[in-house]
Structures are given as structure tokens and as C-alpha cells.
Amino acid sequence: MDEHKDPPQRQQSKGLEGGTTAQTSTRRRSGSDIMGDYMGPVLHWLRNVAAVTLLKARRTLFQAAILFCVLVLLLWVSVFLYGSFYYSYMPSVSFSTPVHFYYTSDCDSSESALCSFPTANISFMKNERDLVMAYGQPYRVSLELEMPESPVNEHLGMFMIKMSCYTKGGKTVASVGRSTMLHYRSGLLQSLSTLLFSPFFLTGMAEQKQLIEVELFSDYKTNAYQPSVGAVIEIQSKRVQIYSSHLRIHAFFTGIRYVLYNFPLTSAVIGVATNFAFLSVIVLFSYLQFIWGGIWPPDQVRVRVMMGDNTRIQQRREEARKRMEKENSQKDLCAPHVIGSVSDASDFQENHTVAEPSPKKSSESLDAPGTDVTEEEGSHEEKDGSNVLDGCQLPHQGETLLRQRPGPWMSL
Numbered sequence: 001m002d003e004h005k006d007p008p009q010r011q012q013s014k015g016l017e018g019g020t021t022a023q024t025s026t027r028r029r030s031g032s033d034i035m036g037d038y039m040g041p042v043l044h045w046l047r048n049v050a051a052v053t054l055l056k057a058r059r060t061l062f063q064a065a066i067l068f069c070v071l072v073l074l075l076w077v078s079v080f081l082y083g084s085f086y087y088s089y090m091p092s093v094s095f096s097t098p099v100h101f102y103y104t105s106d107c108d109s110s111e112s113a114l115c116s117f118p119t120a121n122i123s124f125m126k127n128e129r130d131l132v133m134a135y136g137q138p139y140r141v142s143l144e145l146e147m148p149e150s151p152v153n154e155h156l157g158m159f160m161i162k163m164s165c166y167t168k169g170g171k172t173v174a175s176v177g178r179s180t181m182l183h184y185r186s187g188l189l190q191s192l193s194t195l196l197f198s199p200f201f202l203t204g205m206a207e208q209k210q211l212i213e214v215e216l217f218s219d220y221k222t223n224a225y226q227p228s229v230g231a232v233i234e235i236q237s238k239r240v241q242i243y244s245s246h247l248r249i250h251a252f253f254t255g256i257r258y259v260l261y262n263f264p265l266t267s268a269v270i271g272v273a274t275n276f277a278f279l280s281v282i283v284l285f286s287y288l289q290f291i292w293g294g295i296w297p298p299d300q301v302r303v304r305v306m307m308g309d310n311t312r313i314q315q316r317r318e319e320a321r322k323r324m325e326k327e328n329s330q331k332d333l334c335a336p337h338v339i340g341s342v343s344d345a346s347d348f349q350e351n352h353t354v355a356e357p358s359p360k361k362s363s364e365s366l367d368a369p370g371t372d373v374t375e376e377e378g379s380h381e382e383k384d385g386s387n388v389l390d391g392c393q394l395p396h397q398g399e400t401l402l403r404q405r406p407g408p409w410m411s412l
Contacts, residue, residue: 070283074276074279074280074283075272075276077275077279078272078273078275078276078279079272081275082268082271082272082275085271086260086271089256089257089260090257090260090261091133091134091137091251091257092126092132092134092251093250093251093261094248094249094250094251095124095126095132095133095248095249095250096246096247096248096249097122097123097246097247098244098245098246098247099120099122099143099233099245099246099247100120101118101119101120101233101235101242101245102118102119102120103115103116103117103118103119104116113238113239114238114239115238116238117234117235117236117237117238118234118235118237118240118242119232119233119234119235120232120233120234120245121230121231121232121233122230122231122232122233122247123229123230124165124228124229124230124231125229125230131222131227131229132249133220133222133227133228133249133251134222134251135221135222135223135224135227136221136222136224137221137222137251137253137257138219138220138221138251138252138254139217139219139220139221139249139250139251139252140215140217140218140219140220140249140250140251140252141163141215141216141217141220141247141248141249142213142214142215142216142247142248142250143161143163143213143214143216143233143245143246143247143248144211144212144213144214144245144246144247144248145180145211145212145213145214145242145245146209146210146211146212146242146243146244146245147182147209147210147212147240147241147242147243148207148208148209148210148241148243149182149185149190149208149209149210150241152239152241153182153240153241154182156181156182156237156239156240157181158179158180158181159179159180159181159235159236159237159240160177160178160179160235160236160237161177161178161179161180161214161216161233161234161235161236162175162176162177162233162234162236163175163176163177163216163217163231163232163233163234164231164232164234165220165228165230165231166228166229166230166231166232167226167227167228167229168227168229171226173223173226173228174217174220174228176216176217178214178215178216180212180214181212182210182212183210183212194208209243219252231247233247
């Protein structure tokens, strides 16, 4: 019996094992399908995110490039504006020109003295167009004389130097005179300096001369109405000996010019930054105006404005007054004349009288300030028919009234 029962049990166990293996395979397949179902939308979402990110990146890069170009342009314009301001506002700091003296030589040549005082004419025009000195700017004017240590100059002593500034018409606007002389050096000092610098003197690298600087004007200001275009320099000595001379004009700046001249780098940074900020604000406001229509858009308020002058208003008032008088006359004509007993007429008048506005009150209401003529016209036009009907009232039922129309004889 047991031998016959064993094969079916084995078959059942085999069937169970086959079922479990089939279930596991189906589970595996369903898991892969589920993973595929999940991964499809995720990949689609990732692709969309990548496309949107790439589009935003391109747009951001394009906007950054435009912003960079605008900033570079604003910076360049700021530097250009500061340079233009500095060039136009700052005058020449210093001006130096050689002075060439001339004198007459038609006198007796046996004498060692000159025939006239050495004189020089100096022009204050730069490039024959622009003035060297700005209006209202103080300048220091000095004359440098290169004089040899000759016995003539040593025995010359003091001598005068005169300077006269003139305008285009030749009018003298300023004149000054200063005295000067060679610096004193004793004979022993001259001998020692000659021995010490003899190699340089022999080779020509040095000379026995002195450089004398004479300050002619310490605070000279040119007049805007009569600007100085030149000057005449005269050395009032006929025995003076001069190698060469130079006229030097140096400006003393105050206020903004002092800061610009003594602190050029700091002034440049501040000036360019100020221009850049100002231009940036202008560009920002322009952008907001173009994109949004302004930072604070104006409120749209509807206001009724009656156009016209006083004559038109008076004409409208007259037309309205005539229209009301006409309506009142029509009401008077349409009023029924009752023929009957006095009591009935009085009862009828008490029951059926209608209050009518007087023409005086209407004219006063028209003349009152603040009334709108147009509104009155519209109201009267709308009430024309109603007023006429109200003026001619219909009789009640049960009452017999005799109406008479006014004939030509009633106007008499």
C-alpha cells in the first residue's frame, strides 16, 4: 500500500515545486515591467528638465553678454566724459617760453655800453588761438636770467626789470618792476671753485655762470573782459650781459582744481565712478520705462471738462432761458378755463393745481456758480414732453369741463 501511495505524493510535490518556480518567474517578469513603467516617465522628465535648463542657460548667457556689453559701454562713456571735463576745466599748469632781447646798435660803437635797454615782446597765445592763462586763475610769473660771472656784471650791481602786459588793442592792463643782481662771491671762493671744477670747465661740461630768478607777479589774474595776450619785458641797464633767459608762468590751483592736480588718481576714480553711476541710473530708468511703462504708472482718471469759452457758456444759458420761458408759456396756454360754479372751480384748482417754477428762480439757478449748463440742457430736453403733459392735465372721471382755446381776440 505504501509503495502505491508514494508516487502520487511525489507528483504533488513536483507540481508544487513547478508552481513555485512559475510564480517566481512571473514575479520577476512583473518586476521588470514595473521598473520599465517607472523609468519611462523619469527619463521623460529628465529630458524635459535638461531641455528647460539648457534654454534657461542660453537665455541667461545671452542676457549676461548684453549686460556686459552695456557695462563696458557705460564705463567707456564715463571715462570719456571725465577726460573731456578734465581737459576743458583744467588750464595749463605751467608755461615756459624763451625770451629774446633786442636793442638798437646805431650809436657810437666805441663805448662798451648798449645803445638802448634790452627789450623783448612775449606772446601769451598758444598755437595762436588759445590763451595760456585762464580767466580768474592766479598765476606766478617769473623771469630766469642766465648771466655770466664776468667783471662787467660784477661791477654792474643792481638793475631793474620791467614787465607790462597788454591786450589785443595794445592797452596796458598790468605793469610791474623788480630789481635784481648777481649773487656775491668773494675772490677766495671764486678761486677755490675754479680749482675744484677746473676739469669740468676745461671739458666744457660746466660754465662760470649764475641762474637768477626774478619773480615779477606772485598772484596775477587775467581779466575776462580785457584778457592779456602778451607782455613787454625790459631790462633797464645798458651794460648787462646775458647768456639766455626764460619766462615761466606757473598756476596756483585752489578748490576742485587743486584736488584734480594734486590727487589725479583719486580724482579720476571718483569722477569715473560718479559718471558710471549716473549713466547706470539713466539706463535703468529707460529700461523700466520701455518694459513696464514707468516705475510709477500714472493713474487713469476720467475728468469731464467742458470745453468752450465764456461766450459759448453765455449762449447756452440764453438758449436754456428761452426754452424755459417757452415751456412756461405753453403751460399757460394749455391750462383749462373752467366754466361752472365757483365752488367747483375752487375745488378743481385745489385738487389739480401743479407747482410751476418761476422764470426768476430758473434764471437764478442758471446764473449760480458751479452749475453745469450741459446737464441742465439734457434735463430740460428729457423733460420737455413731460412738462407739457403735466401742464395740460386731464380731468377726472365724473367731471365735465369746458375747455376753450385762446383765439386771436384773447391777445388783445
